[in-house]
Amino acid sequence: MKRPELTDVGWLGPKYEMDSASHHFGKCSECHEIICVEKVVTDTQNTQPATTEMLNKAFRTHVELKHSEDLSQPLPGS
Ligand SMILES: [Zn+2]
Numbered sequence: 001m002k003r004p005e006l007t008d009v010g011w012l013g014p015k016y017e018m019d020s021a022s023h024h025f026g027k028c029s030e031c032h033e034i035i036c037v038e039k040v041v042t043d044t045q046n047t048q049p050a051t052t053e054m055l056n057k058a059f060r061t062h063v064e065l066k067h068s069e070d071l072s073q074p075l076p077g078s
Helices: 048-072
Strands: 006-012 023-028 034-038
Touching (some): 006 048
Antiparallel strands (some): 006 023
16 A cells, blocks of 8 residues: 555635635545645744645644554455
8 A cells, every 4th residue: 555645735715825825735645634734823924834844744643543554554354
């Protein structure tokens, strides 16, 4: 089984200015669950890198919780 990937990554919020978007989301390629994080508050204007980091972290947690067994154990009957 291949490792799940974060796909269809995008931003939720006003389209006219990317950085005013309020949420960052992506989809798990394995179970198609949507992973969504709120935009983080930082000292700088550019919050996108920090928010992207947050999303990646949330996705890693999702993979550990939902897919780590799939990855570490052989499928039944194989
Ligand atoms: Zn998943």
